[in-house]
Amino acid sequence: MRLVSDKTVGRLSLYRRLLSGLRQSPAQGIYSHELASLSGTTSAQVRRDLMAVGCSGSPSHGYDVGQLIEAISGFLDGSESQGAALVGVGNLGRAIMTYFGGRRPNLSIVAAFDKDPYKVDRVIHGCRCHRLDELPRVAASQQIRIGIITVPAEEAQTVAELLVRSGIRAILNFAPLPIRVPDAIYVEDIDMTMSLEKVAYFARQRAAETAVRP
Amino acid sequence: MRLVSDKTVGRLSLYRRLLSGLRQSPAQGIYSHELASLSGTTSAQVRRDLMAVGCSGSPSHGYDVGQLIEAISGFLDGSESQGAALVGVGNLGRAIMTYFGGRRPNLSIVAAFDKDPYKVDRVIHGCRCHRLDELPRVAASQQIRIGIITVPAEEAQTVAELLVRSGIRAILNFAPLPIRVPDAIYVEDIDMTMSLEKVAYFARQRAAETAVRP
DNA sequence: TAGATTGTTAATCGATTAACAATC
DNA sequence: TAGATTGTTAATCGATTAACAATC
Helix, strand or coil: CCCCCHHHHHHHHHHHHHHHCCCCCCCCEECHHHHHHHHCCCHHHHHHHHHHCCCCCECCCEEEHHHHHHHHHHHHHCCCCEEEEEECCCHHHHHHHHHCCCCECCEEEEEEEECCCCCCCCEECCEEEEEHHHHHHHHHHCCCCEEEECCCHHHHHHHHHHHHHCCCCEEEECCCCCCCCCCCCEEEECCHHHHHHHHHHHHHHHHHHHHHCC | CCCCCHHHHHHHHHHHHHHHCCCCCCCCEECHHHHHHHHCCCHHHHHHHHHHCCCCCECCCEEEHHHHHHHHHHHHHCCCCEEEEEECCCHHHHHHHHHCCCCECCEEEEEEEECCCCCCCCEECCEEEEEHHHHHHHHHHCCCCEEEECCCHHHHHHHHHHHHHCCCCEEEECCCCCCCCCCCCEEEECCHHHHHHHHHHHHHHHHHHHHHCC
16 A cells, blocks of 8 residues: 555545445445535545545546445555553543544554552443553553553653553654654644644634724 | 744744743743754744744843743733633533633633533533523623534534634634634634544554564 | 546645854 | 854745646
8 A cells, every 4th residue: 555644644534434424325426526525625635635545536426435435444444453542541531532432343442541549440431441550561462552642741751651662653642742752653642732722822813803804 | 923824823832831841940041952852843943933923042042931931922812811612511522621621811711502401501610501502692792702612523513603603713623524614714623533543544554564674 | 529527747835944144 | 262053045845736638
């Protein structure tokens, strides 16, 4: 399979969800401009992304919806299912566990970790909560390669290093500070504080712009 | 104030948090490469961002930390405080409310909304939960210009349109589908499903790379 | 056929990076 | 002074956009 960019992978994830939600007959087609309109991109962008996963359409019928879903799934999911480890069973951590709870068979949170002894050994949303120092053992035994960090900022770096030592290859980081890991580890940051402050900035800016208009 | 890009605003938000966490003497300086190392960017990037908010440093002492925090705050926060409205008081919504609860006096969630009558009129994390149809009235009376969407995907578009009708200027969207709003409205998407699927993809890819190595 | 869409190449755009004189 | 950093301009890079022949 060809090498694709970070952004393309993200758009493919969105395309799949949009296509799955269509609920039209399997044989029906969809044009690139239709998918572009749904996903908020351009039709050229859509065609390029779909080409990257080996999909081709026809000028008369566009792309086959069922075939697209299958191709994107084959590209994103691979052959075997993947489990993720979540570290930090606070309010946010529990919400994330619920959010991803039993969504997809190919990708789910299979183990949670916390340093708080009161949370250990409880089952939250069908997922066992372990002691933090059991991470290497559990990650190895369950072949976990994905880590999710939902601990406070000051603990994020320590947890990141523990995840890396436990054999994790990619991290979804919710802590509001960047973590430093080896280049071989993929990190995706979700910095909600940054996002809210950006929104606040542009809300003020747009409001000022409108106020100036005659 | 000069016009800055979306990304610069995000980085400034991060710089401020990093600088606030330093806890060094107010008179002490910081070099661009130090801030770059903390934030995961380059020193040239840092200098360009700081120039955008009118900060200048000296070759001998770098940038004054206190002055930087003040300049970035002046740029991001503006003169008056802003309140945000959160729509969708589910697991994720409540976690977000806790997360941003009483953080900053300049920016906080001041009202929550849900269509579920059992949630209405309760106070969650010091924040009153209103009926969804009260959004226009509450937003107008409290001059709310920021909206946060934490409802399920299928309700996101309806809620987005209600927010726009209520005078909101910028939206933080947690729903896993893009929302369609007028160009004048700023939208920041946090698509956690996309992020997790990206992480899963690269975890698999990186694992495969390592496996191939001799 | 006519008309719209696909696949692919060339052009554009913006952001990042490199370079370097000015500064402390 | 010498050495490192700043501020600013030029070069590079990558991604997006435009263009257009091939296709149905």
